[in-house]
Amino acid sequence: MAQTTPEADWVSRIADEVIAEAERRAEGKRAAGSGEAQDAAPLVVCASGLSPSGPIHLGNLREVMTPHLVADEVRRRGYPVRHLISWDDYDRFRKVPAGVAGVDDSWTEHIGKPLTSVPPPAGSPYGSWAEHFRAGMEDALAQLGVVYDGISQTERYTGGAYREQILHAVRHRGEIDAVLAQYRTKAAPGPNKRKQQGKPKDAETEAAELAAAEGSGAAGEEDSSGSAGYFPYKPYCTVCGTDFTSVTSYDDETTALRYDCAGCGHAETVELASFDNGKLVWKVDWPMRWALEGVVFEPSGVDHSSPGSSFQVGGEIVGIFGGEQPIGPMYAFVGISGMAKMSSSRGGVPTPGDALEIMEAPLLRWLYARRRPNQSFKVAFDQEIQRTYDEWDALGRKIDEGKAQPADLASRTRAASTAEGALPVTPRPLPYRTLASVVDITGGQEEQTLRILSELDPEAPVRSLDEVRPRLDRAHRWIATQVPADQRTRVLEEPDAALLGSLDAEQRESLRLLLEGLDEHWSLDGLTQLVYGVPKVRAGLAPDAKPTPELKVAQRGFFALLYQLLVGRDTGPRLPTLLLAVGADRVRELLGG
Known part of the structure; x- marks a missing residue:
């Protein structure tokens, strides 16, 4: 052993x-x-x-x-x-x-x-x-x-x-x-209560009785006890089919068992040695x-x-x-x-x-x-x-x-x-959150889904959706059944002209840096580096600098702006995935590039 x-x-x-x-x-x-x-x-x-x-x-x-x-x-x-x-x-x-x-x-x-x-x-x-x-x-x-x-x-x-x-x-x-x-x-319970045992009750009454039974341990167990005393076997009535029954007599020598049914009023005597219509x-x-x-x-x-x-x-x-x-x-x-x-x-x-x-x-x-x-x-x-x-x-x-x-x-x-x-x-287990974001944005449309997934890693592109199944199908089902419709991602059809017209110089310059870097960074890792790096560059820091509290505030503001321009909300799928899903040309259009 x-x-x-x-x-x-x-x-x-x-x-x-x-x-x-x-x-x-x-x-x-x-x-x-x-x-x-x-x-x-x-x-x-x-x-x-x-x-x-x-x-x-x-x-x-x-x-x-x-x-x-x-x-x-x-x-x-x-x-x-x-x-x-x-x-x-x-x-x-x-x-x-x-x-x-x-x-x-x-x-x-x-x-x-x-x-x-x-x-x-x-x-x-x-x-x-x-x-x-x-x-x-x-x-x-x-x-x-x-x-x-x-x-x-x-x-x-x-x-x-x-x-x-x-x-x-x-x-x-x-x-x-x-x-x-x-x-x-x-x-x-006394005889009158026994007579009523097991009858259908309203939900509130039954819940109260079940709670009481649980609190009293073995005393709460339903059995067939009646005038014959405790009995560990409960017959199902042969007429109405229910277990609203109680054993009224039993002969140990002959196994003759008599029961009464409170459900339909039927009473009969059976031989337990050959009766197969009940259970312990x-x-x-x-x-x-x-x-x-x-x-x-x-x-x-x-x-x-x-x-x-x-x-x-x-x-x-x-x-x-x-x-x-x-x-x-x-x-x-x-x-x-x-x-x-x-x-x-x-x-x-x-x-x-x-x-x-x-x-x-x-x-x-x-x-x-x-x-x-x-x-x-x-x-x-x-x-x-x-x-x-x-x-x-x-x-x-x-x-x-x-x-x-x-x-x-x-x-x-x-x-x-x-x-x-x-x-x-799944042969190629891409992150579930990435797959969920992609099917959220594409609505599960397979051609678009494959296009986006093939661009996640240009050096090792996904060539068939079979590579990411069944995980992809599970993520699709999760979006369809567990994410409310008002929380799903809908990319804007047209640029938000009012918002674009209200941008200050800092916001315009941040968008310019992002758009200029799209082609060079067009992969999941590259876009991640880009969207986090733009606020660092604007703050005079190196792209790989560790974030400070002030920088985190600037990044959150930049991300919220991108979400508003792309999907009309302050939040959404991870931005690198969203950018890939939207596509470079449409990103440029929606961001005023």
Whole structure:
């Protein structure tokens, strides 16, 4: 096993722990005479869980990327590994998320049904609500190079895969109840309240109840308790399809289970040994799966990691199923520039698919790889995305020069490749901000875009837009979808005669120096030197002089003048890029040359 070093990144350190834990478990099985091969490397099982209850957002992606990165490191070391993603599509439909296209209040009639029994948003090509939201995430994971085994909980439960585990949980419901009782901080609801449990409520009431449940730990969990006492299994009604049910009696010998449905009034008796129309409640379902699947590593969000929450309670319940709690570090929330904490119960939150429209897959992977799981971070959809790309490119240059720190080198390697190979990259990664400025000015018109890009570096011109794809396409999409129309660049059609006529002698001389130097400096680097150098020359300084506070003021004034004459505003894209985009002849026209 590879040893941890002080320079190792967080992925390596967790992989060390996970492999050691897998080997310990395998040794225990061998000692118990399970027939485990003496020399065989243990299978390392990492797990994630996603509920397709609405848009699966960038916060949910951390639930996948954390175990993916660890599993990928384990795979790089030659160990057999599985990354399981449980699609919790047999969860109940809790409420109608706001802001989802093709969805209105009529979807409230499906509250309480499994997500796979809820119709998709209007116009969707998919067969159910769960399938609709799962499909977008699956496509994003493919682009991100995530290798996994997907598990549909609907298929598992309705196919009878968990029958033995369900019956085991019911037989040991007293022990499970005793564990949960340690964390109960409020009295159990009375019969009348139980009768109403799970019925559709208005949004304000449900939000208040969810907040109260979160504050009371295990006591807030929905179960099927009724006159039969605590019950860890909740049937879906065979008539209305909802889980507005409570168990009224159960016979341990025959497994005869009787339930009442508060949704439609139906009541019936079924044999749990052959009934596949319900599921274990969450705080029992999760540790049951840990035991059954032999999960060694599964992180969880802070909402699952607080005292009395599902991860802590599950750690005590998993032993009832003969299993062990996985290594499970808490991961922090992921935010979006300018947005609060994301919740998949709300519509309109950015998804991994949305992010991949404006950034390349390696960059998105890097955001998750470079931060420890307990560190929060933001994904930029605003102007900050340009700075993020600058940092990514700068790290690449450091690596090429042999100056990168080991942890930084590791994070970039994990972002750009997996154990299966390298992810697609842009052959010639020009600065994202440059590409964004160019497509902003040209509107994405390819002939104009290629002309400008070919002039950035005359000694090594871009000869085909394929050289700068897919980064160019991501920048184009960012301009089109994230930059408001009133903030996009529109070059003036005609010279601003009034402004040109009002210039003082100093301004006129500055423009003259700029226009005289255009031909000699017609490249990105050359124009950068020129526009910064003109105020230096006017101040009697050398073109390469270090700026003083007074010089910076003069430069800002000169830049504002150029922007006003070119685009009618005080700011805009970087001036060297703007000048290249406008073209020398038109620059001369607009600047009065």
